[in-house]
Amino acid sequence: MIITRESLTQAANSGQPLDHLTAGQTWAAHTLCVPPERLQKPLASHIAALLDSVERKARREFFGGIERGDTDAMVARAYDEQHPPFLRLPILETLREGMNEHFPELKPAGYNDQGQPVYALADIAQALDTSEDELLEHAEQRGMLDQLRKTPAPHRVH
Structure with a gap:
């Protein structure tokens, strides 16, 4: 070659x-x-x-x-x-x-500008059998809450 x-x-x-x-x-x-x-x-x-x-x-x-x-x-x-x-x-x-x-039932809610899948918090909470508030609290403890808030809206899957 x-x-x-x-x-x-x-x-x-x-x-x-x-x-x-x-x-x-x-x-x-x-x-x-x-x-x-x-x-x-x-x-x-x-x-x-x-x-x-x-x-x-x-x-x-x-x-x-x-x-x-x-x-x-x-x-x-x-x-x-x-x-x-x-x-x-x-x-x-x-x-x-x-x-x-x-998590085979968990499907992306959309894709970011780089083509990576983006998941809805509600869907993740359901897959993990927990609440959205608990996930947000966990994100805050790990210093990820700002990252979640700054993430641009995904391109929706039709």
Whole structure:
């Protein structure tokens, strides 16, 4: 396979590997604007070292400072688009799978500007067999209430 600028961009934005490049190397090459002809197999050792270094830095920034078991921080990082797709998207996919498995009846009320599903608080409360007030109280305790209030109205599902 011949790597092109378009295939590199597409793979980097979707968090996927490309030919002989790992997903992290693909993202690093795209971020650094490495010319595609420099990425052909066999990869030069100095290019491989550069890409691996940039990938390790991204991993340190993504995972750094998060305590073991701090799922809230990890989920927040997964939704933070400043981090690379190859790190964020697998976590988001796992969250989607979990929602579908454990709450199959819960359907999005709409989608945000990035195309991510948005759920109605009343529907979440019903799925969890709790009240909206209790969910709001929980959000306030976690410092998420302002985020809920600032979230723009979703694009409705018809």
